[in-house]
Amino acid sequence: MKFLFLDELKYNQSKSKVYGLTAILIDAQNYLSFKELFETSLKNLGWNKKHELKGRSMFSISGDKSISVEKRVGFMSEIVGISKSKTGKTAKISVYVVLNNFSKKYSEYNCYKTNLGKIIKKLSKPSLKKKSLIGVFYDENNCIKVQDFNQFLNRNLLERKLNLFESSFPIKSSLENPGIMFADYVCYFIQTFFQLSVFRKNIMGELIQLLEKDKNKTINEEEKKKLSIHIISYKKEKKTKELIMALKKIIFV
Numbered sequence: 001m002k003f004l005f006l007d008e009l010k011y012n013q014s015k016s017k018v019y020g021l022t023a024i025l026i027d028a029q030n031y032l033s034f035k036e037l038f039e040t041s042l043k044n045l046g047w048n049k050k051h052e053l054k055g056r057s058m059f060s061i062s063g064d065k066s067i068s069v070e071k072r073v074g075f076m077s078e079i080v081g082i083s084k085s086k087t088g089k090t091a092k093i094s095v096y097v098v099l100n101n102f103s104k105k106y107s108e109y110n111c112y113k114t115n116l117g118k119i120i121k122k123l124s125k126p127s128l129k130k131k132s133l134i135g136v137f138y139d140e141n142n143c144i145k146v147q148d149f150n151q152f153l154n155r156n157l158l159e160r161k162l163n164l165f166e167s168s169f170p171i172k173s174s175l176e177n178p179g180i181m182f183a184d185y186v187c188y189f190i191q192t193f194f195q196l197s198v199f200r201k202n203i204m205g206e207l208i209q210l211l212e213k214d215k216n217k218t219i220n221e222e223e224k225k226k227l228s229i230h231i232i233s234y235k236k237e238k239k240t241k242e243l244i245m246a247l248k249k250i251i252f253v
Contacts, residue, residue: 001028001133001134001135001165002025002026002027002028002132002133002134003026003027003028003031003134003135003137003179004024004025004134004135004136004137005023005024005026005137005138005171005179005180005182005183006022006023006024006116006136006137006139006183007021007022007138007139007173007180007184007186007187008020008021008022008112008115008139008141008187009021009022009099009187009188009190009191010108010111011191011195012104013101015104016101016102016103016104017101017102017104017106017111018099018100018101018102018194019099019100019108019111019112019115020097020098020099020100020115020187020190020191021097021112021115021116021119022096022097022183022186023095023096023097023116023119023183024093024094024095024096024179024182024183025093025094025095025096025123026092026179027092028135030092030093031179034082034092034093034178035178037082038079038082038178038181038182039178041075041078041079041082042075044078045067045071045072045074046066046071047063047064047067047075047175048063048064048066049175051063051064052173052174052175053072053075053175053181054173054181054184054185054188055076055184055185055186055187055188055192056188057072058072058073058076059072059073059236073239076185076189076243077243077246079182079185080185080246080247081246083095083248083249084248085248090248091248091249093182093247093248093249094249095186095247095249095250095251096119096122096123096250096251096253097186097250097251097253098118098119098252098253099190099194099252100114100115102114107143109143109145112141112143112144113149113152115253116152116156117152117156118253119253120153120156120157120159121156121159121160121253122251122253123157123160123162124160125160125161125162126161131161131162132161132162132163133162133163133164133165134157134162134163134164134165135164135165135166135169136153136164136165136168136169137168137169137170137171137180138168138169138170138171139170139171139172139173139180139183139184140170140171140172140173141170144170149168150164150168186244186247188240189240189243190240190244192237192240193237193240193241193244196233196234196236196237197237199233200230200233200234203230206230207227210223210226210227210230211227214227
């Protein structure tokens with residue numbers, strides 16, 4: 001049996017909207033060790049569980065303010081490491097990512113199903129002749145039409161010789177639910193990297209000018225602040241790229 005954890009990401013562009021979906025696939029036999037390693041990393045971090053620790057908390061001081069950004073980034077790196085075997089040669093977790101541009105008139109639910117359909121087509125068929133079970137867990141989302149969604153899952157999974165376990169399960173993002181949190185973290189890495197890389201390309205000319213002024217000591221205070229913001233954005237972009245690349249098995253659909 002396998003577990004599939006789903007979380008979405010979205011942001012608007014001038015004429016369209018970007019809607020993405022991340023799927024985390026874990027063998028049921030690996031789930032317990034994954035959960036134990038997640039809890040150990042969280043305990044070592046010293047995070048107060050009264051506060052949520054979502055991906056967007058990585059570069060901020062939101063939530064448990066006693067934990068530095070450096071320690072938060074270290075925690076995320078440890079969590080990414082859980083996706084690998086102890087030797088680092090094999091993947092214990094498979095990550096699927098799909099990003100698409102949609103018309104702003106396209107409903108969120110249809111965006112969700114379109115992306116999920118593409119991910120399901122990439123799931124490996126079981127090697128045995130008999131069908132395998134798969135449990136589907138998604139981050140709570142009011143756009144999901146449960147009955148239609150389960151029918152959609154059954155129909156598409158059967159094409160991959162996979163049987164849906166019971167029904168799909170909406171799961172609240174919580175540190176008690178590491179599968180969904182892992183999906184949330186990957187969503188954040190993906191969204192942050194793509195948005196910041198596009199932003200950097202758009203302001204590259206300005207950035208070069210500011211760096212030249214800083215080098216020649218002709219930069220004013222307002223320009224220094226702007227340069228500092230650009231440098232911080234670049235560091236975030238670089239770190240999220242590192243975390244994405246550190247995943248042992250990530251498939252962009």
